[in-house]
Structures are given as structure tokens and as C-alpha cells.
Amino acid sequence: MSPETPSVVIVDDHAIFRSGVRSELGDRVEVLGEAETVEDAVRTITELEPDVVLLDVHMPGGGGVEVIEQVAKRRPHQRFLALSVSDDAEDVIAVVRAGARGYVTKTITGEELAEAVARVRDGDAVFSPRLAGFVLDAFAGDLPPEEVDPELDQLTAREREVLRHIARGYMYKEIALRLSISAKTVEAHVSSVLRKLQLSNRHELSRWAVARRLVD
Numbered sequence: 001m002s003p004e005t006p007s008v009v010i011v012d013d014h015a016i017f018r019s020g021v022r023s024e025l026g027d028r029v030e031v032l033g034e035a036e037t038v039e040d041a042v043r044t045i046t047e048l049e050p051d052v053v054l055l056d057v058h059m060p061g062g063g064g065v066e067v068i069e070q071v072a073k074r075r076p077h078q079r080f081l082a083l084s085v086s087d088d089a090e091d092v093i094a095v096v097r098a099g100a101r102g103y104v105t106k107t108i109t110g111e112e113l114a115e116a117v118a119r120v121r122d123g124d125a126v127f128s129p130r131l132a133g134f135v136l137d138a139f140a141g142d143l144p145p146e147e148v149d150p151e152l153d154q155l156t157a158r159e160r161e162v163l164r165h166i167a168r169g170y171m172y173k174e175i176a177l178r179l180s181i182s183a184k185t186v187e188a189h190v191s192s193v194l195r196k197l198q199l200s201n202r203h204e205l206s207r208w209a210v211a212r213r214l215v216d
Helices: 015-028 038-048 063-074 089-098 110-121 129-139 157-167 172-179 183-197 202-211
Strands: 007-011 030-035 052-055 079-084 102-105
Touching (some): 007 015, 007 038, 015 110, 030 038, 102 129, 157 183
Parallel strands (some): 052 079, 079 102
């Protein structure tokens, strides 16, 4: 597997579904392991340390929310992508409040799911289109206006990491080594940040980051 290939643990209480997901993902995602109960999930995730956990919402013993809360005590930065047959607003909001970075329904294709996993690994929040509105409505007003930076908010977590390193003066190859990604990926992130912020070069990026106190 390439270092760029995201790794997952699949958590679902139906073996036939776990097998189907593994098959659909193919070689686009490395499946490190599977779990069918909350207890198994917590142990497996802690031991295998995947980039992303593909997590069913409804399982015996507390479901996806319980898995997230227990894993958070051991791996506070673990990323979760909920994968469920349910598109109920309460399910979506509960699992996102617990700490999931995304929520997609089981009608998703294998290619789309692999892309969603990679995006969650890189810090994006990913939702099936119909579900995004639930989240926006639920969290509207959670942050006071003075804490919302529309420009910064449009950057993914990985783009912010790259931006901070650029502002500290690191070259693309150095950033690639530090973040365990390729120099081409770093370049792609920088290009994306420049486009989103409508800036021209890395010097303007550095000034932008310093002005927002993103650099220690």
C-alpha cells in the first residue's frame, strides 16, 4: 500500500455488511481490521490506530456514540466517519456532537466512500448532501460571531497544517517529511490555499498566517 493510502477499521455488527464494504473499497483504502461490538471496536481501534474509523451508528451496547466517547479517552485525535442506513437528523447530530468528522449513508458507492475516507483523514468534514443541512442547522449559532473567520473556515485541517509550516519557513520537501505526505501533495495543498484565499505566493501566505496568529 502507498503511504498516501488511508487506513481504516470497519465497525458494524453485521458481518455481511463489513465484508461488502471491504470489497467495495478495494485497494483504494487499507482495511486494518473489523469489529462488531462496542468493546471490540474500542480495543481494535486502540491497537491498530487507523487513520479513520468507518462507524455504524446503531449497535448493541451504546452504538457509534459510545465507541467515539470511549476511544476519545485513549486516542483523542482519532477520526471517525459514520456510515449508516439511517438518515435521521437526530442520529446525524448525535454522532457529530460526539466527535465524528462526517456522516454518509450506505447508498454511497465504493469510490465515493474511499474518497470520503481520504478527505476525513485529511481533516475535511464530509456529509451526504441531504445530511449537511441537519448539521448546519444544529450547530448554527454555536460560535459567537467574533470567533468565526470565514476565510480560515474554508480551509481543511490539512491545509491549515501546511499553511502553518509554510509560514514558519519550511520548504515543500521538509513539510512533506513532517506530515508524512508527498511533496506533490504539499504543493497541491498550497495551490488550493492560495486559490481559496486569493493570494499570489507563499510570502503573502506567511503574512496572512502571522496576521491571524496561526504561527507560534
